[in-house]
Every structure is written in C-alpha cells, then in structure tokens.
Amino acid sequence: EIVMTQSPATLSVSPGERATLSCRSSQSVSSNLAWYQQKPGQAPRLLIYGASTRATGIPASFSGSGSGTEFTLTISSLQSEDFAVYYCQQYNNWPPAFGQGTKVEIK
Amino acid sequence: EVMLVESGGGLVKPGGSLRLSCVASGLSFSTYSMNWVRQAPGKGLEWVSSISSSRRYIYYADSVKGRFTISRDNAKNSLYLQMDGLSVEDTALYFCARDLTGSGYFDPWGQGTLVTVSS
Numbered sequence: 231e232i233v234m235t236q237s238p239a240t241l242s243v244s245p246g247e248r249a250t251l252s253c254r255s256s257q258s259v260s261s262n263l264a265w266y267q268q269k270p271g272q273a274p275r276l277l278i279y280g281a282s283t284r285a286t287g288i289p290a291s292f293s294g295s296g297s298g299t300e301f302t303l304t305i306s307s308l309q310s311e312d313f314a315v316y317y318c319q320q321y322n323n324w325p326p327a328f329g330q331g332t333k334v335e336i337k
Numbered sequence: 338e339v340m341l342v343e344s345g346g347g348l349v350k351p352g353g354s355l356r357l358s359c360v361a362s363g364l365s366f367s368t369y370s371m372n373w374v375r376q377a378p379g380k381g382l383e384w385v386s387s388i389s390s391s392r393r394y395i396y397y398a399d400s401v402k403g404r405f406t407i408s409r410d411n412a413k414n415s416l417y418l419q420m421d422g423l424s425v426e427d428t429a430l431y432f433c434a435r436d437l438t439g440s441g442y443f444d445p446w447g448q449g450t451l452v453t454v455s456s
Contacts, residue, residue: 264442266382273432274382276444285444317382321441325398326372328382 253318346450359433
C-alpha cells in the first residue's frame, strides 16, 4: 500500500502571505493526486485533482504541482477562509490513501 | 446541486452492529461509484469502502474487511454500509462521497454521521 506523508503538520501563516504545503508518496502515483480542504465541523472539499487541475469553483489562489512522488499545494495569498486542514490523496493505486493532513493556522 | 445526506450513526456497544445510509440528490446516482470514508475524532481521513455503479466492483479497507458490507439501491438513490463486529477503533465520523470521474477522487462529500462504539 502507498503511504502518503504531508509536511509540515502545522503551518503558521499571516493573512495575505503565501502558504506552501508538501505531500510525498512512498512510490510513484504519477499525477493521480488530489487535495482537499476541511474546515472545523465540515466535510472535506475537493480543491485539486490530477495534481494540478482546480475543481469547479475553486479560486485561482489555489494551485497544485508535482508528479511522481513529490507534490505541492500553494495558496498564493491566504484569506481568512483559507485557514483549515488540507489533505492530499493518491488514487493511482488501490486502496486510495490520504496524507495525515497539514493544518494552516493564523500566525 | 448535488447533495449527499448520511444517517444511521449512533452509540453502539463493542461487538454490535449498525447500518449507515446515504441518500443522494441532484445527480444521476446510478452512474457513479460511491465510497465511504471515515474520520476518527481529531484524526485524519481513512477510506473505508467503495462500490461501483453497477455493484460489480466492491472494495474494502483491510481494517474493515469481513466486518463491513457496502451496498446500494440505485432505484432509491441510496448507499449503505452495514457494520458488524464493531470495535472502539471504528469510532468515527463516516462520510459518503461520490467518485467524481471513476478515477478515485471524491466530490462531493456528505456531512457525515457519527458512530461511537463504547461500552
């Protein structure tokens, strides 16, 4: 089974600053990588699929990159509504696997 | 708008059973693979089970294999998860989620139903 590792566990960022989140897979997942955002008390929301394609309605401030085993989610200018937990998920191999999450908090 | 609404969670003793339901609206339910994903309190996401649109393909996480059974009723736009032999480790918020393209990523998700296993 593929293991997904996210770093850092917690990222402290000031509003308006850029946030860069990392996700690594234990073996290549090609570009079959998704990112989700989860706010407290809410369900996860799909942000990115195919490593870099924004889901419907997701603002351009969110961007994804990478392939193989190394992936990045960048939030270009953090807004108050962007403070949340972010998860990556590989869907290249069965079973689907999530990272442990990165919490983006207000600095 | 696509909506998924879960129900059936609750408090159950170890060894007990529970049946979760997820009702879908705003989509052609019968054309999508569906999934259950869970989240233990304060923890991350764990995929639990998947069922294809025609019910031909069914998969389970090793942690629930042999204890949980996924099913669906396309006529009722409904997804189910029969959970038997529950243990405290199964305590979690259970989400149903659509496999958007059949590729294995999920959108949207329901709000979840809480399962608590405790004596």
